[in-house]
Amino acid sequence: MEITLKEVAQILSAEIDGDENCVISGLAGIDRAGPGDITFVANPKYTQYIATTKASAIVCASDTVAEGKNLLKVENPYLAYAKALRFLNPAPPETGTIDPNAVIADDVRMGDNVTVYPFAYIGEGCRLGDNVTVYPHCFIGKNVSLGDGTVVHPNVTIGDRCKIGKRVIIHAGSVIGSDGFGFARDGAAYYKIPQLGIVQIDDDVEIGAGNTIDRAAMERTWIKRGTKTDNLVHIAHNVIIGEDCCVVAQTGISGSTKIGDRVIMGGQSATVGHIAIGNDVKVAARAGVSADVPEGQIVSGAPHMPHMQWLRMTRTLPKLPQMNRTLGQLTKRIEALENELRQHQEKCST
Amino acid sequence: MEITLKEVAQILSAEIDGDENCVISGLAGIDRAGPGDITFVANPKYTQYIATTKASAIVCASDTVAEGKNLLKVENPYLAYAKALRFLNPAPPETGTIDPNAVIADDVRMGDNVTVYPFAYIGEGCRLGDNVTVYPHCFIGKNVSLGDGTVVHPNVTIGDRCKIGKRVIIHAGSVIGSDGFGFARDGAAYYKIPQLGIVQIDDDVEIGAGNTIDRAAMERTWIKRGTKTDNLVHIAHNVIIGEDCCVVAQTGISGSTKIGDRVIMGGQSATVGHIAIGNDVKVAARAGVSADVPEGQIVSGAPHMPHMQWLRMTRTLPKLPQMNRTLGQLTKRIEALENELRQHQEKCST
Amino acid sequence: MEITLKEVAQILSAEIDGDENCVISGLAGIDRAGPGDITFVANPKYTQYIATTKASAIVCASDTVAEGKNLLKVENPYLAYAKALRFLNPAPPETGTIDPNAVIADDVRMGDNVTVYPFAYIGEGCRLGDNVTVYPHCFIGKNVSLGDGTVVHPNVTIGDRCKIGKRVIIHAGSVIGSDGFGFARDGAAYYKIPQLGIVQIDDDVEIGAGNTIDRAAMERTWIKRGTKTDNLVHIAHNVIIGEDCCVVAQTGISGSTKIGDRVIMGGQSATVGHIAIGNDVKVAARAGVSADVPEGQIVSGAPHMPHMQWLRMTRTLPKLPQMNRTLGQLTKRIEALENELRQHQEKCST
DSSP, rough: EEEHHHHHHHTTTTTSSTTHHHHTTEOOOTTTTTTTTTEEEGGGGGGGGTOOHHHHHEETTOOOOOOOOOOOEOOOHHHHHHHHHHHSOOOOOOOOOOOSSSSTTOOOEOOOOOOETOOEETTTEEETTTTTTEEETOOOOOOOOOOOOOOOTTEEOOOOOEOOTTTTTEOTTOEEEOOOOOEETTTTTTEEEEOEEEEEETTTEETTTTTTEEOOSSSEEEEEEEEEEEEEEEOOOOEEEEETTOOOOOEEEOTTOOOOTTTOOOOOEESSSOOEEEETOOOOTTTTEEEOOOOTTTTEEETTHHHHHHHHHHHHHGHHHHHHHHHHHHHHHHHHHHHHHHHHHHHHHH | OEHHHHHHHHHHTEESSOOOOOOEEEEETTTTTTTTEEOOOOSSGGGTTTTTOSEEEEEETOEEEEEEEEEEEESHHHHHHHHHHHHHHHHOOOOOOOOSEEOTTTEEEEEOOEOOOOOEHHHHHHHHOOOEETEEETTEEEEEEEEETTEEEOOOOOTTTTTTTOOOEOOOTOOEEOOOOOOOEEEEEEOOOOOOOEEEEETEEEEOTTTEEOSSSSSEEEEEEOEETTTTEETTTTOOTTTTOOOOOTOEOOOOOOEEEHHHHHHHHOOOOSSSEEETOEEOEEETOOOOOTTOEEEEHHHHHHHHHHHHHHHHHGGGGHHHHHHHHHHHHHHHHHHHHHHHHHHHHO | EEEEEEHHHHHOOOEESSOTTOOOOEEEETTTTTTTTEEEEGGGGGGGTTTTOOSSSEETTTTTTOOOOOOOEESSHHHHHHHHHHSSSHHHOOOOOTTTTSSEOOTTTEEETTOTTOOEOOOOOOOTTTEEEEEEEEEEEETOOOOOOEETTTEEEETOOEOOTTTEEOOOOEEEEEEOOOOOETTEEEEEEEOOOOEEEEETEEOTOOEEEEOSSSSEEOOOOTOOOTTTTOTTTTTTOOOOOOOTTTOEOOOOEOTTTOOEEEEOOOSSSHHHHHHTTTTTOOOOOOOOOOOTEEETTTTEHHHHHHHHHHHHHGGGGHHHHHHHHHHHHHHHHHHHHHHHHHHHHH
């Protein structure tokens, strides 16, 4: 693809400082870029390469100065990099056809340009919006809705009645709408509580590979607009996750926990059930959140504590054996002092 | 569905205190229930709503007193709630048909009323009991047995020769009978040890979504009657899990470990291999069990310790940096005391 | 299968001490073996059974002495056991046929003796080597290569352009080549960075069940020759894992981390991103590696520390509450001493 710098500037909402007619045909790292390439400086430590790069144009922060270079000045060069990368490497278009080797119930309603691959199974009463893609070996149960532009990767299971929004991406092997883990004790045995609710996933959510998201006991397990989950994440029944959250790999959210907007859950982190985590909370990797967390806090450890406290604690931890030995020594020295002082006092009083 | 209170009482083995001819048509929470609904008080904090609820009948503990209300008195109201929920919301019946888009070996033997969905694969020599359901994209290897009433959800893999009991539920994406992780060192390289055993899952077990349960090296990996696993649980080769256990999400059980009956493994917990965990043990969430645990204990932490000890320990942990500073200060005060006492003694002796 | 001891000796590169014409028909544990069986002593605690076993032959260490027994002396009896086990229990041969219920793009090139099961999907431009097996419900995207002898178990997803070497085993439900978890912030929202790289898996790698291995943002996520992963392992984009590593179940490796050769990652362990772990490092179960680890180290804990330090630390941890109480007592005793000494000094000076 060939495109002028002027056109790139429009896509990136960038200000041009240089030759707007310069032709761009590729994208490369600043130390590898050649003529025709556009490159990026998102990290200040690469600023040094601006003078020597062979790239035809450089996307950079607004305050960058570089004589004789074609600059595209933007507020957020990393975001501009992502946008240009997507523009210059568009995903190959889907076929927009329904493969005859798929099994689709008669009453399924579909929008325009839907692609269904071989061996997909789509149950009764489903509704697929425009530009939906369903890959091989997906199971879409009864009365499921998939919004416009949603992509369901191979080997995904979506249970009955789940509601999936627009432009949602569900990666391979994930399970949406399995039964919540709910049982009543019947003597020693467990009696299964029917899980009658659904999973609702709102627009622009991306679900990683190998996730398991359980349906609610009643009502819904709900993942709100723009949230992204990494791989092997477990989300239990009746959990609510707010907008624009980021849930890193192998995290587990226990039942009925409510997570606010813009929360980051680090890798292998977890929460107990029935708690509330406020907006903009950051939960560190491997943290185990054991109680409500107010808005904006950064927490670490299991049970969790403020991150700064955890940092100090973990720095002290390796000293623990030495501390214990010191305690023993101090105890002896104090005993010795007590004895000596007593003897001295006795001696003085005689 | 409409049903009289008398009929409900029979299903729940409840004692009626009120009008046995009252008609029930639904189930709702005590603060939302209306005429025709049955409701429940399983938690004492909801007892206050008994006087004001509009429900037609209330399932409650045997000692409940409420003038002018229709009560169904039971020993375990939460269990009665689960039973009524299941009775009033029966799962839609399966078709009882074998879809022509499934691939089933010629010699597979099936009981009555078996449902096999499109794209299921069932290998040679398999035996399916009555009322078995196999969802799309399930792989059932050779010589597998599935007992009466067992349900295998979509995208499940069950390897050759595994034995699955009656009324077992296996949720989507789980893998039963993958090879155990067994290798012999051959210099720096690993030489694969063939995994010749099976997985045996007994009656009334429920396996969550995305589980991986490895076949034994020899003999069997064995999950006994009534045990329930949550999502993304890993069970290694030759593990034995007793009856009526509860294994919460993302737990990992290492090879050859034996777990007793009625054991609870908390979320993200783990055990090392080749240990024995006694009956009725409770392993807290995130605990790492590193040695045998005797019957009835509650353990937490990694390496594990008695839960009460762990609670005290974790309450002290955040004080660790302060403790370290205090130790330094005490050391100085003791030095000062030692010096001062020595000087004083010298002064006295002169 | 019947085979002479001489033939067994050739397979195992063993030295015979006894009757080389003795006929072997099975393999059993030393305490259960009978006539016709070959048995093994890999662990010194079983040496005591050599005199009394009824086995026809015993594989043992080179320095073993046993009058009147047929011995096969080898350097590594456990490895010999694994080899004999595999020889005496060969995997049943695959059909070497392409099932008509598979969907395979027209231009896929295949070697000799390839087996493709029903409901496998193989996209355009794929190349399968000799003796490859693809089980039901596998999705193989476009332009994927699978080397000679590779086996892909059921319900596996392999994304476009991934390169899988020879004799690779991928267990059921694993996902190779899902998108890396990469986003640029766009205000509060996340903007998806296209993941344009691939996953490359080299010869003799074994991937456990339910793994998720993300494709690189650019270039490749790379798992080198001979490495084995257990179940439910997560490997993020641009990770490089060296040769002959062993990654135990439920481990997570964060993006761009480089792991050397012969590294062992214990169960449920993890690393942060962008670090380097040297050759021959051992990471204990549940460890969280938070920074580079030099060659040959053994590390535990989260954040990680040298294993011996961690052992001492965890032995002290349960004493922490007592240490805190002791600190309080010592503080009081020191105060008391200080007061008493001051009073004594005052008394002396009067």
